[in-house]
Amino acid sequence: MRIRIVDAFTDRPFAGNQAAVVLLDSGTFPDDAWLQQVAAEVNLSETAFAHPLPAGGDADWALRWFTPTAEVAMCGHATLATAHVLHTTGATTGSPTGAVRFSALCGILTATAQDSGAFTLDFPTAPLTAVPVPDGIGEALGAEILSAHDTGPYIGDLLVELADERTVRALTPHFPGLVAHSKRGIIATAAAEDPSRGYDFVSRCFFPQLGIDEDPVTGSAHTALAPYWSPRLGRDELTGLQASARSGLVATSLRGDRTLLTGGAVTVIDGELLA
Numbered sequence: 001m002r003i004r005i006v007d008a009f010t011d012r013p014f015a016g017n018q019a020a021v022v023l024l025d026s027g028t029f030p031d032d033a034w035l036q037q038v039a040a041e042v043n044l045s046e047t048a049f050a051h052p053l054p055a056g057g058d059a060d061w062a063l064r065w066f067t068p069t070a071e072v073a074m075c076g077h078a079t080l081a082t083a084h085v086l087h088t089t090g091a092t093t094g095s096p097t098g099a100v101r102f103s104a105l106c107g108i109l110t111a112t113a114q115d116s117g118a119f120t121l122d123f124p125t126a127p128l129t130a131v132p133v134p135d136g137i138g139e140a141l142g143a144e145i146l147s148a149h150d151t152g153p154y155i156g157d158l159l160v161e162l163a164d165e166r167t168v169r170a171l172t173p174h175f176p177g178l179v180a181h182s183k184r185g186i187i188a189t190a191a192a193e194d195p196s197r198g199y200d201f202v203s204r205c206f207f208p209q210l211g212i213d214e215d216p217v218t219g220s221a222h223t224a225l226a227p228y229w230s231p232r233l234g235r236d237e238l239t240g241l242q243a244s245a246r247s248g249l250v251a252t253s254l255r256g257d258r259t260l261l262t263g264g265a266v267t268v269i270d271g272e273l274l275a
Contacts, residue, residue, distance in 0.1 A: 001022065001024075001272065001273040002022070002023065002270065002271070002272060002273070003020055003021070003022050003038075003042075003271055003272070003273040004020070004021045004056055004081075004085050004267055004269060004271070005018055005019070005020055005021075005042075005044070005267070005268050005269035005271075006018070006019055006020075006021055006080075006081035006084055006085060006265050006267050006268070007265065007266045007268055008076075008077035008078070008080040008081045008084070008217065008219070008248075008263065008264075008265045009076075009077055009217040009219065009242075009248035009249065009250055009263035009264070009265075010217075010246075010248050010249075010263070010265070010266065011118075011264040011266065012266060013268045014246070014268070015246050015247060015248060015264050016216065016217050016246060016247075016248040016263070016264075016265075016266075017045060017046075017077040017215065017216040017218070017219075017246065017248060018044045018045070018075070018216070018268075019044060019045070019046045019047065019048055019075075019077055019078035019080075019081035019082075020038075020039075020042040020044055020046075020047040020048065020051070021047075021048050021050070021081050021082050021085045022038065022047065022048070022049050022079070022273065023050055023051075023082075023085065023086070023089075023091070024049060024051040024074070025051075025188075025275075026051055027051055027052065027053070027054070028051065029049060029051060029062070029064060030049075032071075034062065034084050035047075035049055035066055035070070035071075036066055036069075036070075037275075038066075038068035038069065038273065038275075039067065039068055040068045040069070041059065041268075041275075042068075043068050043186065044068075045067060045077075045207075045215050045216070046065050046066065046067060046075050046077065046078035046120040047059055047065070047078070048064070048065050048067050048073070048075070048078040048079070048081060048082045049063070049065075049066070050062060050063045050064075050082050050086075050102070051063050053103065055161045056106055058101065058103065059101040059102055059103035059108055060082045060092075060100050060101045060102070060233045061082075061086070061100060061101070061102050061103070062102070062103045062104075063079065063082060063102040063103065063104045064104070064105070065078050065079075065104075067207070067210040067211055067212055068210075068211040068212070069210055069211035070210055070211070071105075072105075072155075072157055072184070072210070073104075073105040073106050073154050073155070073178065074104070074105070074154045074220045074223075075124070075126075075152075075219065075220055076121060076123065076218065076220045076221075076223075076250075076261055077218065077219045078220015079104075079109055079111060079121055079219070080111065080119050080121060080219060080261075080263060080265050081101060081265055082102070082117045083100055083111030083121075083265075084113075084119065084265035084266075084267065085267065086100055086121055087100075087113050087119075088267060092113075098112055098113040098202075099111065099112040099113070105154075105240075106123075106124060106154045107124060109121065109122060110122040114262070116264075117264060118262055118263055118264045118265075119262065119263065119264075120260050120261070120262045121244065121260065121261040121262070122258055122260055123219075123220070123223050123240055123258065123259050123260075123261060124154060124223065124247070124257060124258060124259070125223055125226070125227050125254065125255075125256065125257050125258055125259045126151040126152045126154065126155055126223045126224035126227065126259075127151075127152040127153060128149045128150070128151060128152070128154070128159070128224060128227055128228060129149060129150045129224065130147065130148070130149055130160075131148050131149060131150050133145045133148045133160070134148065134149065134158070134181050136177060136180075136181075137158070137160065137177075137178070137181045137186070138268075139174075139177065140173060140174045140177030140178045140181070141160070141162075141171055141173050141174075141178070141186070141188060142171055142172055142173060142174070143162050143167050143170075143171060144162070144163060145160045145162065145165070145189075146160075146161045146162065146163065147160070147161045147162070148160050148161075148196035149224070149228065151187070151224040152224075153258050154220075154223075155184060155220045155221065155223065155224060156182060156183030156184040156185075157182050157183075157184050157185045157186065157187050157189040157205075157221060157224065158181055158182035158185075158186050159189065159221075159224050159225070159228060160186065160187070160188055160191055160206065161190060162189070162190045163190065163233055164190050164191070164193060165190050165191070165192055165193040165202045165243075167190060168188055168189065168190045168202050168203065168204055168243060169202070169204075169243050171188060171204060173186075173206055173213075175206065175208040175213050176208065178206055178208055178236055179208050179209045179262070182209075184207060184209065184210065185206055185207035185208075185209065185210065185215070186205070186206045186207075187200055187204075187205050187214075187218070187221045187224060187225065188203060188204050188206070189202065189203040189225060189228070189229075190266055191229070191232075191233070191240070192203055198239065198241075198249070199239045199240060199241035199249060200229065200233055200235075200238040200239055200240065200242050201225065201229045201233075201238065201241075202223060202240070202242070202243045203218075203222075203225055203239050203240060203242050203243070204242065204243055204244060205218040205242065213246070214244055216242065216244040216245070216246040216247070216248065217242040217244065217246070217247070217248030217250065217263075218242060219250060219263070221242075221260050222240055222252050222261050223259045223261070224258070225248070225252065226238060226240075226252035226253075226254045227254055227259070230252075230254045234254060236254040237251075237252070237253050237254075237255075238251075238252050239252070240252060241250050248263065249263065250262070250263055251263065261272070
């Protein structure tokens with residue numbers, strides 16, 4: 001069985017966010033315990049498993065995502081990585097539009113190949129709800145929180161705005177202190193100091209409760225960042241920079257209850273899974 005490591009939301013190797021992709025030949029998923037063991041063995045922020053679905057349905061492939069410790073309901077970068085693998089291996093040559101449809105826990109997701117080599121993902125927009133700033137989260141992050149928003153059931157993160165880009169970049173969180181503050185993780189964000197650099201807002205994402213202290217580039221978080229920043233910046237088309245050590249750009253387009261996420265991907269390892 002082939003397993004590939006893909007860097008997503010980047011156009012060069014060793015940047016963006018790594019995802020492992022396993023394309024299954026059968027029409028069902030293996031036992032959940034095996035899926036979780038593979039993800040733990042790979043030990044990347046996400047491992048994606050996909051199998052083909054019968055023709056004529058709402059989706060072409062069934063897709064699931066696992067962190068080293070748990071299954072998640074939505075993942076952007078591993079969906080992008082899976083679409084990249086399907087296209088580079090010729091598995092989507094029958095699609096007249098260059099799009100592939102995935103059936104996932106969060107519903108039907110679409111990935112469309114662009115002429116540039118990038119892919120555009122069609123994801124549900126996260127419903128944002130303003131909430132009081134939880135006690136202790138500022139101390140755990142190491143910065144003053146300007147506002148906090150719940151991001152709804154699919155991603156389950158707490159989105160917090162900080163004073164400025166410099167503050168986001170300088171964060172050194174106390175990860176055990178973050179665990180109690182959301183179902184999945186914390187999205188810290190601020191407006192870009194200089195939009196002429198090619199991005200409109202910055203973010204960093206922390207998921208210690210899922211075995212990932214900091215995620216390099218989190219596509220799903222941008223389904224919350226897009227509706228947060230678009231009304232504040234007065235544009236539906238924005239670009240976010242996730243300011244992790246690996247870094248990556250996510251182009252966002254807010255379309256009501258759907259958010260489009262666009263980025264590139266590069267395969268860096270193509271190997272065989274023996275177990």
